[in-house]
Every structure is written in structure tokens, then in C-alpha cells.
Amino acid sequence: MISRPLRIALLYLLLSALWIFVSYYLLQQLFVGSRLVEQLELLGGLSFVLITALILFLLLRREQAAVERANCILRERERNFRMLTETIATAIFLYRGGRLCFVNPKAIAYSGYTREELLTMDLWQLVSPEYQEMIRERSLSRLHGAGGPARYELKIITKHGEERWLEVTADSIEFEGAPVGLATAYDITERKRAEQEIGTLNGDLERRVAERTAELEKANAQLQFSQASIRELNVALQQRAEELQASMNEMEAFSYSVSHDLRAPLRAIQGFTQALQEDYAAQLDPAGQDFAQRIVAAAGRMDILIQDLLAYSQLSRSELSPKPVSLSRIVAEATSQMQAQITEHHAIISVVEPLPDVLGHRPTLVQVIANLLSNAIKFVAPGVTPQIRVWAEAQENRVRLWVEDNGIGIPAEHEERIFRVFERLHGIESYPGTGIGLAIVKKGMERMGGSVGVASQNGQGSRFWIELPIQEKK
């Protein structure tokens, strides 16, 4: 309400007026008519001046101390402000109108200009040309109160012509009693470069991915192409298999015909030749009788040949699923089939029992063993009684069955040949046969997953063996 100087002046007026009046009244009452009054009045005036001078002194001194204290605080604050603006990692630009009016050291460092140069420049002169117009408009409109604080990234050009990216926060504040524009900024050049590098790397990566994708697509296309060719091949293979099956069927029909139709004329040849021998014996001289006999014998041989060939081809065609079989029973069955031949040649067959069980196809195995026994009986030197020994030995998971004879043996150089179709080591006259018996043995053993072999010395008999998987005892 009333200012302090006025209060002091009014108080002084009141006190000094009161002083004058009171001192005058007291002197009038105490020293009426005395000469002393005038001297006392002078003394009173002087002491008043003295007291007021003292008060004035005290008051002024107090005022001065207050001012001193305020100045001190102000200086402290200014120092703090400067320290803040100078040590802060952010650049600070203040501009009034467009002209810069305050910059901190970081701002100087960023721009490369000196403080004095900066304070003569407009804010947008720092900015890269493509941003200048935008910054000019924004900063001016901001000074007129448009828009709140904003943050954006922009590129400046330093005094030395370098580009530098800053992230800028713009606002308007009061400074020294007037509105100014405030821009704080920090350097994001490194970040920008990293981003750019990442961008480049990304681009590179994308390009490589695209390249790789293209390669993959190409490979895929090739794969599809090969798949198509594989399908084509499959179709061709299928076709080939069908053709093969067709020719197999044809082969089967062929061997059926061989079996059925080739034997019919044979029956006629043999039957009618025999009829000739019986009914027309009188008309035939001994040479004619001999011819007729030869016809009968040849027809008989051809019949055996056809039967053997059929047995051989049937082995190749039919499925021989192996089952557990007893070798003892198989050998017994084969022996009984051979009974006529055994009796005829007085052959002695000794079987070393017991024989193990094996995995095989029963009828085929009987045929194989019968053929081996037949050979053992047949191929002996004239006048020798065939003696045959049959035994088995287990070898890990297989069984080897031996058929040993006392026959003429097989020269070592022929041991391979004898298992081929139509291979014969002896003339028909000495040892009759079709040359198919051992081929049937070999084919049969192979079809059952077994094997066959011979150990022989010429003139010392033969030892044939067959081998099959063992049937484990349960």
C-alpha cells in the first residue's frame, strides 16, 4: 500500500514534528522566562540533527547490505545458468525475430562458427538448403505463438561445409522480458550414418535374399522339370514292366505249349513205332527192327529232355516261399522217389541222422536232393557199387548238407561248367542224361536263397554240398 521510502519519510516527519513541539512545550513550562531556554533550544535542535543523521546512516547502510546480497544471489544464478548452458551436451539456440541472440558452446561446436559470427546470423542460415524455407516459416510462426513444441530431425551445414544431422526440439519461451524461439539440438550424425548403413545393409540383404530367392525359384523350376522327367521315366518303366510281364506271360504260355503240344507227337512216334514193331515184325528185317528201336529210344530221351526243361523253367517262374522244413524228411522223400534207380544199381545210401531243420521250399528241395542222389548213383565207374553218404553241418545261421559219393569225380577245371544248362562231361552212351539236372539244382538253390558247390577230385568221388538258412529251434 504505502511504499517503504514513503513510510520512512512520513515516520521521520511525525517524529521530528513531535520532537519540536514536545521540546518547545517542556522548555516553556520548566524554564519560564529564563535565558537558559534559548541555549537549551539550540542544544535540542543540534541533538535532533545528530539523532536523525545517525538514523539516516543506519538505514542507508542496511539498504546497501540488502542490495549487495541481492547482487550476490544474482551473480550466483548467472554463473549457474552459464555453467548449465556451457556444460550441457545439448546445443541451445535462442533467436529473436530470426536472428540468433544466444548460443551455448555446444551450439558453437556443432555449427563450426564463432559466437560472434553466430550472433549476426539468422537461424535458418545454418540449415541445409532443402530445409531452409521450412525452418524459416516454422520458426517465425512459432514466435507469433503458433504451434507447441515440436521435434524433428534436420541437416545443417557447418562453417566448413560439412553436413551434420541434428535432432531438434523447438519451443518458444520468455527471455529477457521478451518472447524468443528456443531450439535445443543434439548430434545424431552417427546414428543417421548407422541407420543409413543399416539401410544399405538391409538393401543389400534384401537384394541378396531376392537373388537367392530367384536362384531357388530357378532350382525349383529345374527340380519340377526333373520331377516331370522322373514321372516320364516312371511311365516308361511302368510300360517296360508291363511289356516284361506280357513277355513273361507269353513265355509261360510257350512253356505250357512245350509241355502239352510237343509231347503229343512224341507219343505218336513212340506208340506207332511200337505198333509197327509188334504188328509188322514179320515184314521188318533186323536192321529195320534196330531202326524202330532207335526211334523209340530217341523219343523217350526227348520226353525226358522236355520234362527237365519244363522243371527248370518252372523253377525260374514260380514263387518259392521258404518255410521251415525237416531235412530228414526231405532226404527220406527224395530217397523214396529214387527207389527204382537205387534198386537197379544196388546203391547204398547212408544218412547221418539227425539232420537239422532248414528254411526252404519242400518240393524244390526234394527235387534238388533227388537230382544229387541220381547223379551220385549214375556217375560211377563200371562195376562199382554206388555208395553215398549224406550228412549235415551247422555253420552259424546256415546249414550245409553234404552228398558224398564214390563215383568218377569231376576234374577241378569243370566244377563251374557242370552247373550250366545242357553241360555234359560224358557222352550219352557212357552216362545218359539231359545235362539239366545240376542246372536245376543250382537254380532251385538260388531261388530259395541258398547256394550249391562241389569239392571233388577226379577219380576219387565227389562231394556236393547245398546250403540253406537254418530254422532256429523254438
Next chain:
Amino acid sequence: MMNITLPTLLLVEDDPNDIMLFRRAKDKTNLANPLQVVEDGEAAVAYLSGQGQYADRNRYPLPALVLLDLKLPRKSGLEVLAWLREQPGLRRLPVVVMTSSKESTDVGLAYDLGANSYLVKPVAFDNLLEMIKALGLYWFILNEKPDINPSIGG
């Protein structure tokens, strides 16, 4: 008069040589049963069902045994067999398959269709003689013949 009382043997065979040899073997073995021969599958069916020229059962009596070749013109032996086993009046008729082949599929099929026996024609004539001797002994003397009534079921 004797051949009227003896049961007839029907041979179904297309090979004239085989027919001749069979006749000869039959004569040699003194098998006295009358022999009738048809040369294809359809003729066999006609004979057995008494149709056409075979309607006269005095001339063509119903056989007591059929010897059936498998490979025949017009109708195969297996077809004849299958047909026969479906005829209610004839299905008991004994049939002996006699053929060149001993293919296991043929053997199995023949038995499946109801063949009573399966023989392979021997090549040697002596063996044929043996076989026909055994055949006559077994089927006409030892074997007990079933009742055959062709009028059942037409």
C-alpha cells in the same frame, strides 16, 4: 449182349493219334467196356446232356467214367468239368482228367472244379498200357459207382 451190360467209357480227346493209341492200348489190355469218343468240349457237353445226335441213349449211353483231356477245341476240358459239376443229375459222374501237362496250376484247378483224378499221358506206349490196365481195374471193378440220374433237374 455183353457190351450192353458193361458200363460205357467216354473219352474226350481231340488228337486222332492219341485216340488211335488209346483204342489200341484198350484192346491190348482186354478192357471190354464200350468206348465212346468225342473230339471237342461242346461235343462232350452235347453227349453228356443227351442233345442232338446224342439223344439216343441206346446208341450213346450215359458213361460210367469220363476221361477228359484239358486242351480241347471250342470248349476247354476245365469248362466241360465246371459245367458237368453244375448239372444236378450228372454232378456225381466220375471224371478222370488225362492230359499232357502237369502244370501245377492245371492240376490245382482241375481238383478245385471237382476232378476225381488227374493223370498225365505217358509218352511210352508200354506205360500207357499199364495206365489203362490200372484205370479199368480201379474205376470199373474196385470203385463203387454212384447213382446217376440224368432226369433230375433236366
